[in-house]
Amino acid sequence: MNTVVTQPSATPVIQALRSLGYSAGTAIADLIDNSLDAKANKINLQFKYFGNDGAITIADNGYGMNDDTLQLAMNIGSKDPRTDRQPKELGRFGMGLKTASFSLGKRLSVLTKFNGDYAQRCWDLDHVTQCNEWQLFTEIPNEVRQFMGDIEGDSGTIICIDKLDRFMGSENVKTIQESSFFAKVRRIHHHLEFIFHSIIEHGKVQVILNGNELDPWDPFLVKHTSTLEGETQVLNINGNKIKVKYYVLPHASFLNEMEYKRAGGSRGWRDHQGFYIYRENRLLHYGDWLGMFQKDTSSQLARVRIDLPNTADEDWQVDIKKSAVIPPDKAKRRLETIAKFVRRVSRDVFYYRTQGTHTNQNFKGSLNTWELSGSDDGQQFVLNRNHPVLSEIQKRIDGESLKLLNLYLKFVQLGSPSNITDSPKMEEESIQIVTDAMKELVIQFASILIKLQVVQNKQQLIDALITQPAFDSLNRKTLKSIIEEANLNHE
Ligand SMILES: Nc1ncnc2c1ncn2[C@@H]1O[C@H](COP(=O)(O)OP(=O)(O)O)[C@@H](O)[C@H]1O
Ligand SMILES: [Mg+2]
Known part of the structure; x- marks a missing residue:
């Protein structure tokens, strides 16, 4: 033409x-x-x-x-x-x-x-x-x-x-x-x-x-000891690794007048709540919940940092002025869950229900029992090992019990419904190559089943192990060989 x-x-x-x-x-x-x-x-x-x-x-x-x-x-x-x-x-x-x-x-x-x-x-x-x-x-x-x-x-x-x-x-x-x-x-x-x-x-x-x-203005008051700071969660959204970290700012009574005024920014506390979206460390968009929630007074302490790489531009529809973004739907769903949680914590702090007990303590780690973590092979829910209740239990028990508890937690994590892949068990008959760490886990778990008399013989032991999501990748023959090699004794 x-x-x-x-x-x-x-x-x-x-x-x-x-x-x-x-x-x-x-x-x-x-x-x-x-x-x-x-x-x-x-x-x-x-x-x-x-x-x-x-x-x-x-x-x-x-x-x-x-x-x-x-x-x-x-x-x-x-x-x-x-x-x-x-x-x-x-x-x-x-x-x-x-x-x-x-x-x-x-x-x-x-x-x-x-x-x-x-x-x-x-x-x-x-x-x-x-x-x-x-x-x-x-x-x-x-x-x-x-x-x-x-x-x-x-x-x-x-x-x-x-x-x-x-x-x-x-x-x-x-x-x-x-x-x-x-x-x-x-x-x-x-x-x-x-x-x-x-x-x-x-x-x-x-x-x-x-x-x-210019004197940098930190919206998250990271240096303040009463700021609550979540773990960084990595979301793998359409091939881009997006980091998300939430902060709950201190209750007003923990700030002096200057700090209070400065943290309120140009628009005031209420208007500064919400997501803060950074691209290569440069702030693009801030101060709203991306249409997911209203700006309530009680959620005004919640600010969530989202870090995008510049490879996410198209997916997040970064505009020509670099002042607006539209998150992809997949990200929105994840962010909504995080926002719900952090808004609740903000409400608790705002009404003075939480912070009193954490005075002057840099309260790292969230109150979530589960956190989402991303890796190259996808996302996984991991147990929040910094959960305050868990930390307290760990402090109170002796070494042997601590070992048992940690082993149990490892199993809980590996068996979390969201982490179970629905790939069928490999039933081919060859023995697989297994890492030492995995072998160790099998042996530890098997020893406990034997000690607690949950299983009576080798056959039952293997039947029990094979049902464990944690050992999803291992076939029967491999489990058997690990147990035999370790010479575990059931009789
Ligand atoms: N201050 C600067 N120093 C060096 N190079 C610059 C500077 N400003 C602009 N440029 C050059 O001009 C190009 C066009 O800039 P611009 O129109 O802002 O587009 P973009 O930043 O998207 O590439 C840049 O890619 C860079 O090569
Ligand atoms: Mg430019």
Whole structure:
């Protein structure tokens, strides 16, 4: 079939690109993602107010770009979203640099240095609209270049956005007052402290905004001794390993005024409950139960951290602004169970039913008797060995009884209905190769059955063992050979 190449007209495309619905905070966060992807560990943001206009610069000490890479980077859609990203990479559609910048203003200038060589480009949407063509300037206009400064060291990038019509304007006023401008900048400062808290904490990245260093805001109060912290559960969802960990924040009476205020974040305690979804440690979405539950006052202490790898983008429908996700149905069902539990714990703490007994004790481990754990070969329910009641029993009994208890627990776990695979028992007649650990388990269990006189002879012993889900993978002949080798005595 014949085809003709049709170029989209520049002007309407620009309007569409400018209206993706970025907030100023999400736009800036998307630009910081680029600096982080370039392995920068120092990022310096400046918001300047000139009265009738303003300018935003973001300077980083990342690996910069050469002329060709920069040319490609300035393309609208410079990467195919389906190509695999490097692990840990924050980019997604090859759009962010342009779409985020244009949501703030009409001119984007990029100055970059790679191995000591500078490269520069500039998009001016006024010019693009005027000629209705995607004409990219190969030089940054002097009036902009003069306040962008230079790049220290061998590599790095400075981007500057000005003609800030969107950032400076509001519904009624064309250019906002200086005080409103800086109030907006302060809100962005807090937003970034939140979005990047985990990256700043883990990666030792320094982000400075108008001379003030960002102080990471930890929504989970992990350092507070009264925070209840669940075990990390790994969910294997459509081939991606998703980590989930819940936190129940301390009752208000355990926090001083400062801690209380800060933990309430920008929207207040009630509005900050729910799931916190991170992609490569960068917060994407937070503060709701993904439509599963209401935000009740009594569940306001519950916050659940979900960590996604960037390979889960499509499955979780990460949007272009990296501010929204839609979990796959399979994940929703799992998350709902976890949320139900953590909301209940929150209610108990909120009404002061639980925490009194755990004062000043970092209460690790959940009150769940079972926890879901993921491994390469799928998921398994494992017993929560840190359950407080179990810990108490273990403390109270002697060594011999402790051994018996642990063996029993191992069997309970292996025999959990959810862990039993329904593959038929291997009944072929050859003896299988068995690990030493498995042999040991068979022998331990068999010895107890004999000692307690549950079985009277070898035949009965093997009949008993073969019914155990824990030994599902072993056939009769193998069990027999293990027992004979161990020389267990029933008579
Ligand atoms: N600060 C930066 N330092 C180095 N390279 C950058 C920087 N910002 C953007 N780039 C380059 O520009 C490309 C396009 O960026 P962007 O439009 O945000 O898309 P994405 O981040 O999804 O790849 C990036 O893939 C990267 O190669
Ligand atoms: Mg990007």
